[in-house]
Amino acid sequence: MASLALAAGKPKEGWGSSAGFIGRYHVKVTQPGDAGVLGGELTMFIQEEFPGSEEPAGILKLRTKHNNDVVYLKELKRQGQLRTAIVKGGSFLGPTIGNFKATMKKPGVLVGRVATKGLGTVRAVFHRYSTKPTP
């Protein structure tokens, strides 16, 4: 199977230059949204992006009673303790279907929400349990 464009250059702003966000997170849901999200997992691969890059940034899996919902984080940005991203459906190159916004409460803990067309607004706490994004 094929993969598409991969490119490099001067980094965009991203979530910051340290590795403080890379890894895997448990998702503890505080507001389940329209589809009734029960829980999930966030994996962050990088926290800086490069012009033209189509490398993965983050993968968010959310589970409802009957569905696995998998969406992709791109265009990472930061402002103070706030971390934001757009949410894509289908793949990192898919259409934009929502957005992600969270505040870093302390290292390894993000509190915020993800909003998509299908799920509505889901609020959650993201606890990092591994600094490795791979299994």
Added chain:
Amino acid sequence: MMSAKRAMPTRLRVLLLGLAVLAATVVLAACGGGGSSSGGSSSAGNDNGADAASAPETEDWPVFGRDRDNTRFATQDEVDTSNVGELGEAWSTGLGPDQYLMESFPLVLNGTVYVTTSTDEVMSIDGKTGHINWTYTPEVDFSQSTGVGGYGITVNRGVAAEDGKLFVLTFDNKLQAISQKTGERLWSSQVEDPATGAYESMAPTAYDGKVYVGVSGSEDGVRGKISAYDQKTGKEIWTFYTVPKAGTKWVPKGGGGGTIYMPPTIDAATNTVYVGTGNPAPVLVGAKRPGKNLYTDSILALDADTGKLKWFHQEEAHDLWDYDAESPVVLFNAEIEGEDVRGVAEAGKNGLLFLLNAETGEDLFPPVGFVKRHHTPPSTKGTLECPGAVGGSQYSPLAYSPETQAVYVSGINLCMYLKVTYESHNGEKEFAGDRVVPKDTEKTGTFTAVGVDTGEVLWKHDMPTPMDGGATASAGGLVFTGDQQGILYAFDAANGDDLWQADLKLAFGTAPVIYSIEGQEYVLATVGGAALTASEELGEIGAKVVAFKLGGKKLPAGPALK
């Protein structure tokens, strides 16, 4: 053109096909089988597969390609060339929130549709009403779905069924058996370690107490393999590795390839498993992997009981362009220069259709081109490859009609710019370079009928979008296919006349299935786009199942074909 022989009634034709298969079985048994290209020997096949090898007069669509030959030829003829214009929507069912891809090929058993979603749910749907009976939602680790446009993307191409069980592969490499009746999980087996970079996208094949599965992920240096598992216990019976272990023979450390993306095809008459394999890795740097790189980009014929290689046919030796032999193999019966010949067909990502002798793997005819082809070895300066690595024929299944003696090929015209960088990227660490679809590149498709008795193009349509979903033929003289705009087409299988269209608004990453309930014929489409649709923004994406029947609600047609 259709000859008098091709106009023969379906039942008679099917009977003759069955007799031809039986005759071929007897010859094989007498010869003891055997391969030519690889020099491997085989055991003789059993002779109880003649019925399975021909298109059965079933109401259902019980296996991936409807019959064991994987023909995607439905024997229903209620909907035909004279009345297809009356085809309309019977029901439509959505497949859940944020479902943005649909590469699942459903099965239909006892009037119930079984379909997977891109996130590995299995759904049981009433084929008459569209009501969801149950949904099986496995716990899956999707964290390695890091691919962009194909590799590692979360798609699931369907289930296999046998003996009251459904078999599904999850993205994180688990083979699971669930109850066909209730959706309850019966067992789960890990078929590969996700830490290797391997993932699953294919539908498995169930046959005679075994489940046949492969693994995906050549771009990450995954070592390809096909394995047989016990349907009752989930335990491995045999494994055939398609390439040597990394660091041995031609495979460099970290390299691999020969992975598998679509379900194997079983010839019950000869007890043979046919399967296509993917590219070698590192992908762009051929100097690191000398020789032909066997058995990448190949069609393999294996003994179904032991996994022993009978023969191989490599479609692209020492591949430098990611030209997988990815689409599923189709078996057919041809008459060539007065002789009955059992053949296999496969359309590669290199844009060539291969028609081979099923017994030996030798070419029956020179490969038939179906898209634009020109490419040179990739370099550090950059080169253009046509078709690109998402071009030619991807996983798209062929259809074969015994009435027209033609196979129907979905093609993608989409070139890519390749550049060797030797760099390792997250998600495809053994690609060794960049590939980009130029902004002004043509993104179109083809749909081609090729005669299996002659190896010649019978008719061809230039299509407005890449054709990713594959084809389905019927005894009504029709062949169905869908494009990336969401248009479902019904062509006259004999001459390609564009007889009917329906605009579903969601792109096709699959081909329809056909079934009947209480004498009513349904044409069922699963739509929602493919990895290609998502990556190239070729249309709206979502996911739903839509059933059509005569007299159903009319949907608007798409634009006329040029």
